[in-house]
Amino acid sequence: MIIVVVVYLWIKSKPIYLVDFACYRPSDSLRVPEAHFLEHAETSDVFTQESIDFQEKVLRRSGIGNEACIPISVHEMPPDESYSVAKAEIEEVLFTIVENLLSKQNINPETIDILVTNCSLFCPTPSISSMIVNKFRFRSDVKSVSLGRMGCSAGILAKDLLRVHNNSLALVLSMEAVSPNGYKGKEKSMLMPNVLFRMGGAAILLSNRKADKIKAKYQLQHLVRTHTGSDDRAYLSVYQHADDDGLVGVSLSRSLIHVASKALKINVSKLGPLVLPYSEQLRYAWMMIRRRIRTPPRGENDRRGNIYVPNFKKAFEYFCIHAGGRAVIDGLEETLKLDKEDSEASRMTLY
Structure with missing residues (x-):
C-alpha cells in the first residue's frame, strides 16, 4: 500500500502548465483576397478552366476570409517553389514567434530543456529543430525532436517528455510550409490544399516547474489520442502522391x-x-x-x-x-x- 501511495503521489505531483504562446501574424502585404487568388490561378497558365472553377467553388465555401496570407514566393508569377524559399518561410515564421515568445516571458534560450518542432511537408537537413537550436544558441544538452509527416497529430509528444523530465521548460513549435507544396495538376482531391492552406505558425511554452503555476495561462489536464491508421480509409484520407501526370500533391479524400x-x-x-x-x-x-x-x-x-x-x-x-x-x-x-x-x-x- 505504501508503494502504491508513493507511486500515485509521484505521478500526480507532475502538473503540466501552458505558460504562454505566440502566433505568427504575417504582414498585410501578404494577404490573399479571393479575387487575387482567382486571378493568380487564371494567369498562371497551369490550370484547366475546370480546375479553376473547382478551386473557386471550394474557396467560396471554405470559410477563409480575405485577411488570410500566403508567403511572398507564392505571390510571384510563376510561384517560386525552390528549397531556399521554403527554408526562408520556415525561418520567417518560426524565428519570429520564438523571439516574440521568449522576449515576452523574458526567458533566456539556454533555459529551454525540451524543443519539439512540427512541420509536416518540409523536412530539411539539418532539421528544423536544429535550425532553432543554432539560431537561438540553445544548450548542448537540450532534448530536441523534429517531427514531420504527422500533420496536426504531433502535439502529444511534449507532454509525454515533461512527464519524464522534472523541472523542465518545453518549447513546442508548429507550422506548415506553404511555399513548396502547390499542386498544378487537375485532380480535384489534390487541388483542395491549394485553396485551404495558408501561412501561419505557433510557439507554445510548456512547463512542469511549480514556480510557473502562478503565471501560467492553463494547466493541462487530460490528453487523449486515437490512431486509426490501420484502417485504409483513414490512412489514405490525407495522402501525398503523384497523379497520373507525375505531379506530386496532397489529396484530401471525401x-x-x-x-x-x-x-x-x-x-x-x-x-x-x-x-x-x-x-x-x-x-x-x-x-x-x-x-x-x-x-x-x-x-x-x-x-x-x-x-x-x-x-x-x-x-x-x-x-x-x-x-x-x-x-x-x-x-x-x-x-x-x-x-x-x-x-x-x-x-x-x-x-
Whole structure:
C-alpha cells in the first residue's frame, strides 16, 4: 500500500502548465483576397478552366476570409517553389514567434530543456529543430525532436517528455510550409490544399516547474489520442502522391470528415469518464446497456453511428475546435451537438 501511495503521489505531483504562446501574424502585404487568388490561378497558365472553377467553388465555401496570407514566393508569377524559399518561410515564421515568445516571458534560450518542432511537408537537413537550436544558441544538452509527416497529430509528444523530465521548460513549435507544396495538376482531391492552406505558425511554452503555476495561462489536464491508421480509409484520407501526370500533391479524400468523426467518437468514450459529471456518465452507461439489449429509441443516438454523445457542455465552458476547414468545424459541431456560439471562435480563427 505504501508503494502504491508513493507511486500515485509521484505521478500526480507532475502538473503540466501552458505558460504562454505566440502566433505568427504575417504582414498585410501578404494577404490573399479571393479575387487575387482567382486571378493568380487564371494567369498562371497551369490550370484547366475546370480546375479553376473547382478551386473557386471550394474557396467560396471554405470559410477563409480575405485577411488570410500566403508567403511572398507564392505571390510571384510563376510561384517560386525552390528549397531556399521554403527554408526562408520556415525561418520567417518560426524565428519570429520564438523571439516574440521568449522576449515576452523574458526567458533566456539556454533555459529551454525540451524543443519539439512540427512541420509536416518540409523536412530539411539539418532539421528544423536544429535550425532553432543554432539560431537561438540553445544548450548542448537540450532534448530536441523534429517531427514531420504527422500533420496536426504531433502535439502529444511534449507532454509525454515533461512527464519524464522534472523541472523542465518545453518549447513546442508548429507550422506548415506553404511555399513548396502547390499542386498544378487537375485532380480535384489534390487541388483542395491549394485553396485551404495558408501561412501561419505557433510557439507554445510548456512547463512542469511549480514556480510557473502562478503565471501560467492553463494547466493541462487530460490528453487523449486515437490512431486509426490501420484502417485504409483513414490512412489514405490525407495522402501525398503523384497523379497520373507525375505531379506530386496532397489529396484530401471525401472520407476525411467521416474518419475524423470516428476517431473523435473513440476519444469521447475515453475522455468522458474523466471529465463528465456522474449524472451524464450514468446516462451514457444506461444508453450503452440499452443498445446491447434492444434498438435504441429514436433521437437518443446521433445520425452517424448510433452512439449516444454525452452533453459535454456540462463539463466545459469553451470549445476550441481545430480550424482546419469549415467542414471540419461543421462535422465536430454536429458530432458533439454544440451550438453555433460554441464554435464561433474556431470559425473566426479559420476566417
